[in-house]
Amino acid sequence: MKKSEYRLWKNRIERPYEAFLLERQADYQPNRKETLPADYCMAVKASGKLHEHAESLIAEWIAKQSGPDFIYCDEDCIDEKTGERSHPFLKPEWSPDTLESFFYPGGLVAMKRELVERAVRESGMACDLQSPDFLYECAVRAEAVSHLPLILYHSYEVCGYQYKRKHHVTDGLQTVPYDRTQKISIVILSKDNPSMLERCVSSIRKYSGEAVTELIVIDNGSSRENTGKAEALSAKFDFYYERIPMDFLYSSLCNIGASKASGSFLLFMNDDVEVPCENGFLLKMLEKASDPHTGAVGVKLLYPESKRIQHVGITDLAVGPSHKLATFPDDSDYYYGRNRYTYNVLAVTGACLMVEKQKFDEIGGFDEALFVSYTDVDLCTDLLERGYRNVVLNDVFLYHHESVSRGNDILDDAKRRRMNRERDYYYGKHPFLKEKGDPYYHRNLTPWKLEYEPDVLMPWEDIRQMAEPVEGRRICDAGPSVCASVDSVRQTPDYYEAEGWIFRKQRSGLRYEPGVVLLADGKEVCYTAVRRYRKELPEVFPGERQIDLSGFICRIPRQNIEDVRSAGIEACLYPMHSRKCYAKRESLKGVIDG
Structure with missing residues (x-):
């Protein structure tokens, strides 16, 4: 791995949200500067600020969506002093039952003025565009609600969603009191x-x-x-x-x-x-x-x-x-x-x-x-x-x-x-x-993990990357100068996945590429692996250099091991510009025990 590539991935690992925003800058450039149509208004929560192109992007969205009654956007938090952004809230499509838990449309909504006037008439409330209660009354009366999936509001508060309701009007239908005896x-x-x-x-x-x-x-x-x-x-x-x-x-x-x-x-x-x-x-x-x-x-x-x-x-x-x-x-x-x-x-x-x-x-x-x-x-x-x-x-x-x-x-x-x-x-x-995707899961949330995170894909998280056998490598014993571990091997419907780490002592972790050796029915085959970030390695081995990307993950297609009686996996190193492969024999972990 080149040093420039190493620095790039370090920044991506340590500042993933910054990388996420940089990759999506083009989404936030309107075709031209526009203002909201005259029959719309915006409600902007005072404890935050708008994206510089928010009004133009909302105006374009209104035209594209044929004039919805109520529009809400995504948002994040911003430090007033440093301008650093964090805690993105990438929201689902219209979710009336979620609205019963908290006013998830958040700090920026755009509405037709007629909708606001109707909410005043029917709810008996005063028009207060800073009030979640009043905005709720507008939202539930809207006949067409639209979610604009762009981060157009930046809140000064890290967590401002504690507002809850009990009963509701949704999609123009009053909730029917339920019969407990059914x-x-x-x-x-x-x-x-x-x-x-x-x-x-x-x-x-x-x-x-x-x-x-x-x-x-x-x-x-x-x-x-x-x-x-x-x-x-x-x-x-x-x-x-x-x-x-x-x-x-x-x-x-x-x-x-x-x-x-x-x-x-x-x-x-x-x-x-x-x-x-x-x-x-x-x-x-x-x-x-x-x-x-x-x-x-x-x-x-x-x-x-x-x-x-x-x-x-x-x-x-x-x-x-x-x-x-x-x-x-x-x-x-x-x-x-x-x-x-x-x-x-x-x-x-x-x-x-x-x-x-x-x-x-x-x-x-x-x-x-x-x-x-x-x-x-x-x-x-x-x-x-x-x-x-x-x-x-x-x-x-x-x-x-x-x-x-x-x-x-x-x-x-x-x-x-x-x-x-x-x-x-x-x-x-x-x-x-x-x-179109799952309507209740934002397109820019990770499709690879069980966490809720912005989709900043690291190489080791891409499950489409399958390991390939490496031909022509002579497999040698790594010896005591190499430290390694195969931490886990798990099965999925499509592949076997091995995770671990390996590096050579007193050498930069960038000089060698990690891999695995598959031992199947007595035969040895080298496989490529993808580097994985292991932040604990420099702490455990404080004298070593640039080993935080010495972790690896290797996904071997199931059909490659389908007919074998027994199989195991060892960690190995590929030196640059060499035809050798150094396997750490002590790291062997079983995959199949026939």
Whole structure:
């Protein structure tokens, strides 16, 4: 690696938001200087300032979007003294349920004057363009809301979003007071897991509060012994139980369960979900699911006996529909309340998903062309395409003992191939996702990671970069002068991913390129790797030079290792201008043990 390239990446690593802004400068150049149309006004929060071209860019947007009633933009924070910018808020498309948690349109909105006048008349409030309360009344009365995805407001406050509301008007429809007595039919699929099923149904019965419920358990073929135990649980906890011997076809089994339901609302739950306490989750979900514009409703799910996040909504990323913030500790707040507030999302997990039965029937239930994977996401996307909005409630949580009963699809070759087929089917059915993207996930947020960060792609984060075998290298033992470690090897549906670090003592870390040696059934093959930033290396090895980019990540396509009985990976170094490869034998980590 050249020193100039090293300095470039160091700056990108240490100041990623600055790099993000530099890469997108062209987006902020209007075609010409313009002013807002006369029938529009702007509301600008006093504790911040506008981008220099804000008015012209908004005027261009109004013309392009055929005159929406209400326009909001993205924003960030700015230091008044240094001018340094930080904390970007790259917002979702129109999200009326998120608006109930806080006034997310933020510090800059543009509105038709007629809309402002109507809000004054109908709300009885005085016109105050600095008031979130009044701007809220304008937003919910707008017939056409548009999000301009550019950062046009810079706030002097780091976090100014604590404003909340309880009830609302959305899309011109007053929220209908919900009927607490409506029956919720809880559909649970279970096979050969009587102890887990008991924990699930007992926690529901214990903490259902005033909700009116019926429980329906569909068993796709438990053993005779476990069938007897399930029947005993049915009598003990008063639920309908039916055993239907068949393969685990999630969509078909859920549709069978729904056909047995007598309630106005369906709640699909996994048998590995547990209600931890009295938190009113059923009535909260029922209240939201009762809104005319709502499709599916989910809740926050945590890993059992922990504060680690399993689900706060599903987002479409480069690898497919994903659980943002999965495994992150829930004792921190992430990206403007993503794990705290109610948010509109592309989808919620079928592990706990409520939907009004009338809406479920309207879309034809679960698509039985999908057997297991993406069934819940597809259901939610069907609802979205019918004009409904899916919602995750993050002020209530349940525990999810994820995939305990079925196992991990990625680690089973047959299940992995089926999952890939079903992913292809899902995208073929919903092409708008590839054409326009997830409406509730900003195009400039990272599509590669589970964090919420601006999309500043580092080489090691690009999962499209697959390792290639290096021909003609003579593999030598690195010896004691090389320090190395293969920290982890993990499997994904498409590749094996090895991470680690390697450098030669008393040499600049820029003089050698990292790689790996794959040992498969006794044969050795060198592979390229991508450098990765490891900020801890200079701290652990204080006498070494320029080793913070001596980490590596190597993704080897699965088909390269598909038919081998055993395989392992060692870290190696490629000297510049040499045909040798120095492998650190002590760093060997197994991949496949036949």
